[in-house]
Amino acid sequence: MAVVFEKTKMLTDVNFHYCPGCTHGIAHRLIAEALEELGCEGKAIGIAPVGCAVFAYKYFNCDMQQVAHGRAPAAATGVKRVCPDKVVFVYQGDGDLASIGTAEIIHAAARGENITVIFINNAIYGMTGGQMAPTTLIGQKTTTSPHGRDASVSGNPIKVCELLSTLDGPSYIARCALSDPANVMKAKKAITKGLKNQIEGKGFSLIELLSTCPTNMGITPIAALDYVKNEMTKIFPLGVYKDIDAAQK
Amino acid sequence: MSSISIDKEKCKGCGLCVKACPKKVIEISADESNKSGYFVADPVRMQDCIGCTFCALMCPDVCITVEK
Numbered sequence: 222m223a224v225v226f227e228k229t230k231m232l233t234d235v236n237f238h239y240c241p242g243c244t245h246g247i248a249h250r251l252i253a254e255a256l257e258e259l260g261c262e263g264k265a266i267g268i269a270p271v272g273c274a275v276f277a278y279k280y281f282n283c284d285m286q287q288v289a290h291g292r293a294p295a296a297a298t299g300v301k302r303v304c305p306d307k308v309v310f311v312y313q314g315d316g317d318l319a320s321i322g323t324a325e326i327i328h329a330a331a332r333g334e335n336i337t338v339i340f341i342n343n344a345i346y347g348m349t350g351g352q353m354a355p356t357t358l359i360g361q362k363t364t365t366s367p368h369g370r371d372a373s374v375s376g377n378p379i380k381v382c383e384l385l386s387t388l389d390g391p392s393y394i395a396r397c398a399l400s401d402p403a404n405v406m407k408a409k410k411a412i413t414k415g416l417k418n419q420i421e422g423k424g425f426s427l428i429e430l431l432s433t434c435p436t437n438m439g440i441t442p443i444a445a446l447d448y449v450k451n452e453m454t455k456i457f458p459l460g461v462y463k464d465i466d467a468a469q470k
Numbered sequence: 471m472s473s474i475s476i477d478k479e480k481c482k483g484c485g486l487c488v489k490a491c492p493k494k495v496i497e498i499s500a501d502e503s504n505k506s507g508y509f510v511a512d513p514v515r516m517q518d519c520i521g522c523t524f525c526a527l528m529c530p531d532v533c534i535t536v537e538k
Contacts, residue, residue, distance in 0.1 A: 222473070226526040226536035237531055241508065242484030246530030402490055402524040435484075442484040 231257045231265075235279045242442020244399040244432040245273060248341055249280055251405070252310060255413040256283065259420065261308045266300055268293040272314035273347040291322025294329035297336045308419060311338040316346045319355040319379045326385070326427075333390030333424040337415040340381060343432040344453060351437030355379040358456050363437070378456055382429050386462035392423040394463040398431040400450040404459070411461075423465065431457055472521030472538045476511055480533035483508040487525035487534060493518040496525060 231253035239245045256265050265283040269275060271290040278285030288296040293311045301309040318326050318340050329336065345363055346352040353363040353370055356378050360369040370378075382396045393415055397408035408430055415426035431453050433445035440448065461467070474495070481504065488496045488511065499512040513519070521538030 222471070222537040224535060225521055225538045226523040226534070228532045228535070232532060236480055239530065241482035241530075242486055243530055246532060247528065250532050402527045405527050442486055443489050446486070446489070 229253045229257050231262065231282045233280055233282050237280060238276055239273060240434075240436045242433065242435045242445065243273070243347075244343075244430075245341065247399050247405060248312075248339065248408075248430050248432065249277065251409045251412050252312070252339060253281060255409060255416055256308070256310075258413065259308070259416055261416070264306065265308045265310065266304065268297045268300070268309065268311045270311075270313040270317040272317050274312055274314060274341065275348070277312055291317050291320070292325055293317065293322065294325045294334070294336065294338060297338075298329055298332070298334045301334060301336050305335075308416060309336045310416065311336055313338065313340055314347065315340070315342045315344065315354045315356040316349075319381055323355075323379075326381070327388075330385045330425050330427065331388050331390045333392070335419055335422060335424050336426075337412075337419045338425070338427040339412065339415075340427055340429040341432045342381070342429050342453075342457065343434040344378070345434050345437050347434045347437055351434070351439075356381075356457075358452060380457060382427070382457075382462045385427060391425040391427060391463055392418050392465045393426040393428075393461075395427075395461045396429040396431065396457060396459050398449055398454060398459055399433070400431065400446045400454075404450075429457070431459075472519045472536070473516055474513055474519060474525060474537070475535045476513065477533035477535075478502075478510045479504050479506075480531045481508060481510040482506070482531055483510050484530065485511070486528040486530060487511050490524040490528040492522065492524065493520060495519045
């Protein structure tokens, strides 16, 4: 018998600290596998965010930098400009990217910085205890919206892919979900394309991954996957929002 | 004949592999727990495994190895 699936060398042997069923682990694996397949061992640099993934530097078998809240695209800009031969990826959650880091991500995208951003959208603040995030769905209950998010009080969810795809800078923007094996495989293709675009010097790529937070959503890991598939994809439709390769054909 | 092996010390018993498996090979053990106190995933019907790797694709703790 041949081994058809094993842990990639781009992940360390440290156990993830994430809660049971948290899809951060799947996202980490997809990025690590894509880096390995693209031959980025020894030349990848990751930028870890503030949020649950703050310890990402323990898990990736490459150089990592943990940066101030929301400033990952700004730090990545510096790293990439100083080391243009390295593959720089940014890992951010929705509180980090869509709230405190809104300015940084919009301007990094507008400049078309040659970096790859992985955006984990689970519609809630995970690390701080399940508060309402900019991406929280209308009617979703969180600790700061106990009766469900009300648009007249808290506004509407920010759709990052739609927002950034209106800019001229990005080369590739896609939204995937980590809800089932088929979508996980699509997510890996999208991440691989985002990293490949960077290696080929095409500019800014962002891949949004719809994820779960079973602990703070207050549901089981399996119910959380169903929530992503049935509820979140209604507000955040999956698909490719911008692809300069497709536009040129 | 395919088979999976689960690193039980890494498993957190979340059950995503149980849901992903099309052949219902895996169950969460009712009595076997690891050092972290999680009831772990157990491949109880290994003879039905088809080596599709769906369990490994969904495992958030990357603790499944698949052989085919």
